[in-house]
Amino acid sequence: MARMKNAAPMAAPEAPVRVLFPRDWTDIRGHAEIIRRLRILAAEDRFPHALLFSGMEGVGKRRTARVLARTILCERPGDSPCGICDSCRTMAAGIHPDYFETAPEARGKSAAMIRTDAIRDILVAASGAPTLAGRRIILIDGADSMNETAANRLLKTIEEPAGTAFFILVTNAYDALLPTIRSRTVRIAFGSLPRAEIAAALREHDAKNAAAIAALADGSLGKAYALAEEGLALRDDALTLLMELDTLRVEDIWARAEALGARTHEERTAWISYLQMALRDLLILHEDGGSTALYHTDRRDDLMVLLSRMSRAHLFDLLRETQELSHRIGANVNPALQAEAFLLRAKG
Template sequence: MAAKMRETQIPTAEGTAVREVFPQGWEDVRGHAEIVRRLRRLASAGRLPHALIFSGAAGVGKRRTARVLARTLLCASGGDAPCGRCEACRTTAAGVHPDYFEIAPEARGKGAAMIRTEAVREMLIAASEAPAAAKRRIILVDGAERMNETAANRLLKTLEEPAGEILFILVTNAYDAVLPTIRSRAARIAFGALTRTEIEGALLERGGVPDAKAIASLADGSLGRAYDLVDTGLAPRDEALSLLTALPVLRIDEIWRRAEEFGALSHDDRMARLGFFRMGLRDMLVLMEAGTAEIFHADRRAELAALLPQTTRPRIFALLRESDALIRRLGTNVNPALQAEAFLIRARKQFQ
């Protein structure tokens, strides 16, 4: 059973506080056993480089691992894991350790969240002094791919010539989007997807998740996505599959109704429904090749298999292309209901 985790206020370079749950120890990292062993060995031997970059899909545990590593390095015991009892462990978990800094993308207005130049500058100034309580200062940059160009170049200068004992841990969901010169100065640790068994186990430990097995299948290797699905429930998924399985017999009046309902959703909800719809199409392709293979909608295998005699592989690929086009159009200034209506009319033909 994983240790209980505490909600804490994590200070950012901008001086704001983000309510987060800070992991207590390595037992709170789900999966990635080889990465954990490697980091613990390097931490204990004092052989970590001055900069690490944790890359991998969203929600697989990169930031959590980075935080446990930071807590380990700041711990007064100096071992390969945080003791959880010393003052350093307590202040790190509470988000007030003077040698720990964390920065993340910030949204302003309707613009995309990003890490701005002033935030990086303030963080680097704060971290430039000698360690106050530990042997080194630790800077965690979450969402490193979302630094603007000026911020990235400022960070690069410090990575090239770090002052004193300091460790940078950069966390990214998009490794190739990080400035190449930054990538070349940090040791990369690539995080793979979690297994369905690992995700299901984490959900069961959390408790109160009756659809844990189905959610683990839909999470696509991401525990973060699994937690999001727990919060939102499976109703959006069920609506998407209801539409897919109804396509062969969908009447025009039903198309109008469903298109209006789709248009009334928020943009994020529309994207979520389309995501589940596309997962269903990919499941059908898998079932055509190997009927016993793992699929996303594992709990709805029979319904998806029943659709196979009514379509063909080329038609499913055509429907995937149509859904791609719909996603692109919905990102522009269009009427979502009209776009959904046209899509459903074309989609129905792939089952006739």
């Protein structure tokens, strides 16, 4: 069963740079205008029956939804949770009887999704009258991962909302939701975060290479935290490949292809994305050698060396090759053989 919680999870942080559950609006990075609008709605208590938070992964949608839930459930009227009332304390303890949350769950080797039984259970649990607050809140994280039956069951409830239930749906893939669900919710679109904002958050947690990671995170604080945990070894390996491409011998290609094939699917996908980022940086530098809008800001000197070796036509060819490699590996074709073919073509 997909996880269902009747209050905010207070588990220990998964990683040293991550703060999992926010206390109030000051724990949200960026999105000042969205927060301003939500606080006005909270102060005036005039929410629709369902909100849909959409945007790229890792920008703070779920965190914002959780702070909003705390604000609405707080016993003291206003635009922020007070932190000291019974409702705020039970939220902090993870046992608020009027807050329900579910998210995708993987079973066996199948992809994570929100299944029908999870939606059924959370709707049944939240169908009664509020116990402590003035309404009940249902947060559905990863709403785009609902299977068709689950989505239709939720749709029926949203179409005919009962009592005081208030829904917050969170998605990284707005277009993947049923059009009928989209049409019955009020969408709030979250943009990417500025690099400076991400770098500041990383520095607060003493993360190394904050500026470089902020550039690579492409607007996602969640991705930045993950990169801070993982380090930049995978990125550096992809750039080293580009630097050494002209001098690779056949036996080097075999070794590199075997090494890439032995990585996890997630690592291979990330490695290819780093390669594509570097190629994109080189194309930008071809147009504007002084540009600072680079992903690999900390490796600019290496990029300038590569720039003298690669024509624009060659860069576009390599981009097409990396896209084809990504497609073939995603289709579960033997990754080592595909990497070998890719390297042979890339070397020319």
